Each structure stands twice: as structure tokens, then as C-alpha cells.
Amino acid sequence: MTADTITVITSYGPRLAKRVRADGVVEGYDSAKHYDLHSEPLTGMGDLLQLLGKLLSRPCCAVVRGAIADPARTQHVRRLVHTDPETGELPTLRDVPRRWLALDLDGVPLPEGIDRTDLLACAAAVLPMLPQPLQQADLVVQATGSHGLKPGARLRLWGWCDRPLSGAEGQRWFRGLPVDASLFRPAQVNYTAAPVFADGAQDPLDGRLAWLRGEHRYIAAPSASELAPPPKPPVDQYRAAAVTSTGNGSRYAMAALAKACSLIRQQSEGTRHPTAVAEAWGLARLVRAKLLTKDEVVRAIGLALLDVGKPEAEGKAIAEWAIAQRTDTGTLPAGVSA
Numbered sequence: 001m002t003a004d005t006i007t008v009i010t011s012y013g014p015r016l017a018k019r020v021r022a023d024g025v026v027e028g029y030d031s032a033k034h035y036d037l038h039s040e041p042l043t044g045m046g047d048l049l050q051l052l053g054k055l056l057s058r059p060c061c062a063v064v065r066g067a068i069a070d071p072a073r074t075q076h077v078r079r080l081v082h083t084d085p086e087t088g089e090l091p092t093l094r095d096v097p098r099r100w101l102a103l104d105l106d107g108v109p110l111p112e113g114i115d116r117t118d119l120l121a122c123a124a125a126v127l128p129m130l131p132q133p134l135q136q137a138d139l140v141v142q143a144t145g146s147h148g149l150k151p152g153a154r155l156r157l158w159g160w161c162d163r164p165l166s167g168a169e170g171q172r173w174f175r176g177l178p179v180d181a182s183l184f185r186p187a188q189v190n191y192t193a194a195p196v197f198a199d200g201a202q203d204p205l206d207g208r209l210a211w212l213r214g215e216h217r218y219i220a221a222p223s224a225s226e227l228a229p230p231p232k233p234p235v236d237q238y239r240a241a242a243v244t245s246t247g248n249g250s251r252y253a254m255a256a257l258a259k260a261c262s263l264i265r266q267q268s269e270g271t272r273h274p275t276a277v278a279e280a281w282g283l284a285r286l287v288r289a290k291l292l293t294k295d296e297v298v299r300a301i302g303l304a305l306l307d308v309g310k311p312e313a314e315g316k317a318i319a320e321w322a323i324a325q326r327t328d329t330g331t332l333p334a335g336v337s338a
Contacts, residue, residue, distance in 0.1 A: 004042045004099040004164070006051065007064050009035040009189070012076070017059035017193035018145035022200030026149055029191065037074040037092065039067070045160050045217070048100055049140050052158070052209055055192040062193070065102075065167060066093030066186025079187040095186040097164030101219060102190055103130070104144065104180035107152035107325065109318045111273040112311065119143055119210040122153045128274035129178060129281075133220040134159060139212040145195045148204040152321065156190075162218040169227040176330055178281050178322070252333065253291035257283060257300055264304040272308055276301055276315055280322035285330035287323050294323050 009016075014030035021027065042048055055061050066081060068074060069091045077092045078084075108126050115121060123141040127134060140158040147154035165173070167184040174181065182188045194208050221227075260279035267275045280301050286292040298319040305315035 003044060005039045005067065006042055006048070006098075006100060007066060007068060007093070008038050008040055008051075008055070009062055009064055009079070010038075010058075011035055011060045013060065015059050015196065016062045016189065016191055018195040020149065020195050020197045020201045020203075022198050024149075024201070026146060026195070029189075034076045034078060037068050037077065042100060045138055045140065045158075048158060048160070049209065049211065052140065052142060052192060056194045056208060059193040059196055063190045064093060064187055065095075065098060065184065065190070067096040068092070069094045079189075081185075081187050093186050095167055097166045097169075099161050099164050101157075101159045101161055101165065101170070102183050103134075103157045103159075103174070104183055104190075105153055105155050105157070105178060106144070106146075106180060107150065107154055107321055108178055108277060109152050109273075109314070109321050112314060116148050116153070117205055119155070119205075119207070120212055122147075122155060123157065123210075123212050125274070126153050126155065126277075128271065129278050130157075131173070131177075135214070137214040137216045137219040139214065141210045141212050142192075143205055143208040145191065145193075147208075149195075159219045160217070161221040163221055165221055165227075168229075169221075169224070172227050172229070173222060176282065176285075178277065178325065250291065253286045253289075256286060257292060257296065261300050261304040264301070265307055267308065272305065272310060273314070273318075276305055276318050277322070280319045281326060282330075283319070284322040284326035285328060288326060289329040289332065294320075297323060 011032035012034055014032035016029055016032065018029065019027040040051055064079065073090070073092060078089060079093060080089060080091045081093050081095065083090055105126055110116065110122060110125050114125055119141045123139065134157070137159055142156040142158065144154045144156055167186060170184040171181050183190055195203070197203055260283055264272060264276050264279060280297065283292060283297045287294055287297055298316050301319040302312040302315035306312040
């Protein structure tokens with residue numbers, strides 16, 4: 001019996017890989033509508049690494065988290081989790097818990113001096129921003145299509161959990177962290193192919209997969225109770241939020257800004273950069289909620305890093321990245337409204 005499976009999708013020609021032109025311009029993925037689906041058995045990280053190695057050279061292939069809904073319908077189908085009300089097409093994928101975990105980090109600023117061609121060094125730089133169990137477990141580090149071509153760390157981290165996690169559990173576990181939550185959806189395309197380089201273009205990376213050895217083989221996932229949906233707040237709490245004054249929101253936001261800068265200043269060498277990334281990500285939700293301005297956050301993070309001997313520009317770049325990437329307001333406390 002296999003420990004898990006992963007669903008591989010194959011397009012009918014459209015490219016599921018980025019293309020790099022000779023002038024250095026990176027073209028995005030083609031738009032595909034129909035795919036063939038097949039399921040690959042996995043017994044652990046070894047199988048996963050082997051499969052990812054094969055998919056690197058297959059620009060018409062990718063993977064999705066969902067399982068095949070009907071083994072009799074896997075040819076020339078759409079990626080559907082629900083029946084299409086207009087066409088009547090039935091679901092082809094279903095949401096299932098998975099032992100394997102894929103996390104996408106896109107453009108996370110790296111400390112000065114990190115060689116972007118060294119995937120293990122890049123992974124080590126971003127791991128402190130993620131939960132402790134990931135920092136202690138074996139991981140496969142994959143360069144995504146833009147890594148080495150655009151600034152920052154653009155990585156996919158693959159791991160094997162000690163229990164199957166549902167997509168909803170994954171979203172709750174990593175909420176508020178700089179990862180792409182869409183990969184926890186059953187039909188979301190998880191691109192696995194290396195970029196296609198046109199004549200005259202050169203791949204800046206010697207390799208696009210690396211094995212990062214940890215203290216443990218598996219990721220120690222939180223329990224089901226720890227990742228259960230939070231209870232709904234009482235009705236009077238909703239009422240309190242509804243009558244919140246802007247002043248309360250401003251006081252909360254300015255306190256959060258001061259706390260973030262203080263925490264950055266308390267860090268020792270090696271933890272200052274990841275702490276700045278994590279704090280900037282948290283403050284970005286307050287910019288989205290219009291409780292802080294972009295300029296306030298960019299200036300504050302830049303000065304906080306400058307105070308501990310790092311370039312102010314590094315802090316500003318971190319803050320600008322976080323504000324550009326984060327699109328939600330997070331969960332604001334009762335009494336504070338966007």
C-alpha cells in the first residue's frame with residue numbers, strides 16, 4: 001500500500017513552463033483548458049524527489065493537490081472540483097488530505113551576500129520565517145521558474161508530513177506567513193518544469209533541485225485540534241467591531257509598528273533579516289487595511305535594520321516586497337476595523 005499519491009496533469013500543447021528569451025525577458029505560462037490526468041504513487045520523499053526530477057524536463061506537465069475524482073474520466077478534461085453549472089461538466093478532482101507538502105515562496109528578499117545559485121543557502125535564509133517543524137525536517141528545495149532570473153528567493157519547498165493534512169488545515173497553519181496559500185486548493189496548478197530557454201538564453205542555475213537534510217525525516221504537523229477552525233466570536237464582539245473608531249485602529253497600528261521595529265532591533269546577527277521579513281509581512285496587512293501607510297512601514301523597517309548595522313536599503317526593499325505581495329488584511333482584533 002502506498003503512503004500517498006500525487007496527481008500529474010498534462011496539457012495538450014500549451015506550455016506549463018516559463019520561457020526565457022535571448023534578450024532575458026521571461027514569458028509567463030500558457031493558458032491551458034484541457035488536460036490528461038494520472039496519479040503517481042509516492043511512498044516518501046525519495047519517490048517525490050525522483051518524480052520532480054522527471055517533471056523538470058516536461059514543460060507540458062505539472063501537478064495538482066487534488067485526487068482524481070473518477071478514474072474513468074481522465075482524458076481531455078478540465079480541472080474541476082465542482083460541477084460546472086453552465087456546461088454540466090462533472091468534477092474531475094476532489095479535495096483529499098495529503099502527506100506531501102508544497103510551499104511556494106515568491107521573491108522573498110535575501111540577505112546581502114547570499115548566492116542565488118546556491119539553493120540550500122537560499123532555503124536556509126528563508127526557513128526561519130516558517131514554522132519550526134519545517135526548519136527541523138528533510139526538505140526538497142526546488143527553484144521555481146523565475147529563481148535566479150528575478151530578485152529574491154523564488155523557491156518551492158517540498159516535505160513529507162507525519163500525518164495527512166487537508167487543504168483547509170494547510171491554509172490555517174500557514175496563514176499570515178509569506179507563502180502562496182493557493183497551492184492548498186485541490187485544482188491549483190503547481191508548476192514543476194524548468195524554464196524553456198530560447199537559443200541564446202542561458203540558465204543561471206547549475207541545478208534546480210536540492211535535498212536539504214534536517215534533524216527529522218518528517219515534518220511534525222500540528223494536531224487536527226490545533227488546526228481546527230477557530231470558534232466564531234460572540235455577537236456582541238461583532239457589534240463592538242462595528243462601532244470601532246478610527247482612533248482605535250490607528251493606535252493599534254502604531255503600536256504594532258513600534259513593536260515590530262523593537263523586535264528587529266533585539267535580534268542578533270543571522271536572525272535580523274528573517275525577523276525583518278516576518279515583521280514586514282505582518283505590517284503589510286495593516287497597510288492593506290489602511291491603518292498604516294506604505295511610507296510609514298518602509299521607513300520604519302529600513303531604519304530598524306540600519307540601527308543594527310544592516311543597510312537601510314535592505315530594510316526598505318523587504319518592506320516594499322511585503323506590501324506588494326500581501327493582499328489580505330489578516331484577522332484584526334475586536335475593536336479595530338479596516
